[in-house]
Amino acid sequence: MEAFRGPRRWLWRWRRNPLRRRADVVEGWVLAGAWLLTLLAGTVAGLVTARAVEHDLARERAATHPMIAYVVTRAPGRSGARSSTGERVWAEVRWTAPDGSPRTGQVRVTPGAATGAPVAVWTDAYAHLANRPATPTEASVRAAFIGTLAATTAAAAPSAASRLLLIRLERHRLALWDTEWSRLGPQWGRKTG
CATH class of the missing domain: 2.40.50 (OB fold (Dihydrolipoamide Acetyltransferase, E2P))
Structure with a gap:
């Protein structure tokens, strides 16, 4: 399969090439934006959630007192x-x-x-x-776990949205190919037949 596709080129969508289509450039920017949004959304959501959980657990620790x-x-x-x-x-x-x-x-x-x-x-x-309130160690572990879940959930949204957008771009590109082929296909049939 690798021989059929040829070697993979890094950043091929942005290189100068007479066969490069506008759809390739758009797809490249969609992918770059999706990766950036996924990374940013996941990181921000994870850190904010972890900090909020740790703050709430520290407040709970301060509000309760041991008694006999x-x-x-x-x-x-x-x-x-x-x-x-x-x-x-x-x-x-x-x-x-x-x-x-x-x-x-x-x-x-x-x-x-x-x-x-x-x-x-x-x-x-x-x-x-x-x-009994969570100890500082338990609070850190709980905050890290919940922060990781929040990061994963927040990162899934831009990732899924970009995947749907790329599927729509692929369908549009195939529709353009069908239109072009229906226009040029009959001309090829006359020359080879």
Whole structure:
């Protein structure tokens, strides 16, 4: 197949050639613009998204505080029956808010945790239970992953649009060839027949 096509030439669409068509130049510029837009859109979207995710996770980290809560009633399950999967059960716990008011809530604890057993919990600014925030390392990994997904998604749009435009240009070029062939084809038939 390589022998049929000939050697590939770098930037052949812009070289001076009497056989070069205007459609070749347009296709070359469409490809160059598509590559540039794909690279630019992917990079910008990835960096902006990663930075936003990391900022949100840092804000979440700053808004939550670790507290020590105590189990109110014995947790269901056997004490020491912890499985290799790290099974945990729901139990009611009590903690004291910074303003001195007692608070209660449901959290996961080890099976069979005794009454009064200390449990680490995370609370928000209003002393309500909150999820454990992501560590800085977890936040960086999560931001990188989501940034990569955003970059891939943003880069797909100009890439797909350019592909569709190139398909339309190819169809237009083939239609022009058909028109030209229908005009010149009969002339060739008379000379060879």
